Amino acid sequence: MPNEYNTQLQVAAGEVGRQALRLLGAVDEEDLLREVSDAAAALSTRDPLVGGVLAESLAEVGSDSAVVVVASTRSRQGLDRWLGPLGGRVLTLGDLERADVPEEIAYFVGPPRFFKPTAVTAPRTPEVTFIVPAWFGDRTVPTSAIADYAEGGICVAARVIEVGDRPAMAPEQTLTEQNPIPEERLLPQPFWGRRPSEDRAPDKDEVEARKILLSGSRAIWLDDDGERIRALDPTQPPGERVGYSNVSAVAPGTHLLLREGEAERESLQARAFARIGARASAIEASQASWKAALIEKLAMRGVGESERALRALGVRAAGQVRAWASAHVMRPQSDGDFERLLEWLGLSVQPYFGHATLLRHEVHLATRELRDRLESAADAADLHELERVGHLSLDIAEPGLRGMFVTRVLAIAPFTELVRRYDARVPFADEGARWLE
Incomplete structure (x- = not known):
């Protein structure tokens, strides 16, 4: 953006200069510190070249014919303050995938690797252009794996505009192209330690569960007894965002719908008993009675022998016998x-x-x-905030439904641990994902 709109850049450049000057005399490389300080000050002397090329391109084709795509919500908010009054439309790639796009050209601000491959392999406009500073080395445009084999496939014009002069001297290559370090290995990683639980089968009140680190300094123990967990997909249209995810499909990036201090299944049973009314106590006693008999049988005969006996009687799902003893089933x-x-x-x-x-x-x-209430709350929520921050409280004032929130999965432990059954799926505070956010 032009400097007059880019106050954050001015503040950051000034801070770099102040920190560099504070280190003078404290380190040996004073020339390097002065060079850093001078380079930061130089940022304020001219507008960024990429912005100038972007503005010229929009003026050339017309703001109605092009849409500007940026890599983050913060970038979208900043460029919208500049280009919005000029008639330009600024979107993130997620916005672009959901929006109606009449424009012919998409100008992506940044190198292709800043965006998902679908920006090119499943484009929303007939032409895609990336505007990239010349100093950024990787300008590779992704291609579809089946492009070479498709007959009559759509061919999208994708090009890269380099802005500025390339460095006179390429930086020294410390790794061969055949053996690069994967970017994921350079990112912060959670420390899981070792499994503290004993190496044994869980007791009747225990489950095997993996620790899931969540956005917002939270975590849960996720077991697979229920096979699925409630989730939210912000990419779906209104009315279709709330659903379930198979436990085996939960991965970093999945958005889970949870409730503060309580597992969802507990609140659902409480609401069910409230609906039943006068018969609730009799049903609760009935449930406790047959489950107590099952727990006693399992303790006496063992899980393996009980499964074999039930299969001999024609019980097809005998492998679930331990789960049936749970109060949640x-x-x-x-x-x-x-x-x-x-x-x-x-x-x-x-x-x-x-x-x-x-x-x-x-x-x-x-x-x-509950799903209907959550869908309404999700439709009213600012999902851009969820995309930017990673977690979002849902505004549900109805008693029994307060405390619901959406949170992004950040990391999953590589091993399971034995935890109390009633602790499974209950969110708790955890700082283990602080650096992942």
């Missing part, structure tokens, strides 16, 4: 499996079957209601 999914399980426990089918089925039905209703 209302009943086996299959009616036949549940009836055979109750018979194996020496219990009559009723009232246990009817009570558990009613509870499951009410939990499903509560789940759908």
Whole structure:
């Protein structure tokens, strides 16, 4: 941007100069410090060349024919203050993928590696242009892996405009091109230490879980008992952002929907019991009764022998027998499996079957209601803030739903640990991801 709009650059350049002068006399390389100080001061003497080329390009083709694409929300906000009054439209690549794009040209400010490959391999405009300072070495434009094999494929014109003069002398190469250091290895990494848990099977009140570091100085223990966890996809259209992610698919970048101090399944059961009303105490006692009988059977016969006995009776999901003992699992999914399980426990089918089925039905209703509330809250939220910060509280005033928030997964532990079942999926404060943000 022109210097008159770029106050952050002026402040940063001034601070570099002040710090360089403070170090004079404290280090041996005074000439280098003065060079750094002079270079910072020189930034204020002329407007950045890239901005001038961008403004000329927009004037040449017309602001209605081109859209400017930047690498971050902060960059978008800054350039919009400059180009907005001139009629230019400034978007991030995420904005571009979701917006209606009538323009013919997309000017990407920065080298191709600052953007996802889809900027070129799945473009939104017929022409894509990257405006890059000449000193930036990697100007490689990505290509689709199937481009060479496609017949009649779309051919998008992508070009790179170099701005300024290249350095007279290329920096010394310390690595061969055949053996570069992957960029990921140079980024801050979390320290996981060693697994402190014993190397044994979990007890009835324990689960195997991985530690997940989250944006906002939080973490959770994520088990796979439930197979899925609620998530939000900000790239989807309104009304379709809230859903579930398979636990195995959770990865850095996934946005999880969690509740402060409580796992979602606990709040859903509480809402279900509240809906049931007067019969809630009888159903709660019924659930506790058959689960206590199952826990006693597992303790007496062992998990392996119990699974084999249930399979012999025709229970198809016998491998889930430990999960059925959990208070979070209302009943086996299959009616036949549940009836055979109750018979194996020496219990009559009723009232246990009817009570558990009613509870499951009410939990499903509560789940759908929660999803609708979360969709409404997500539609009203500033998802650009989520993209910039990594976490966002959802404004839900309804009792029982307060404290819901969205947070980005930053890192996942390479090993599991034994944790209490009631601690799984409950967010807690953790500074382990501070440097990842």
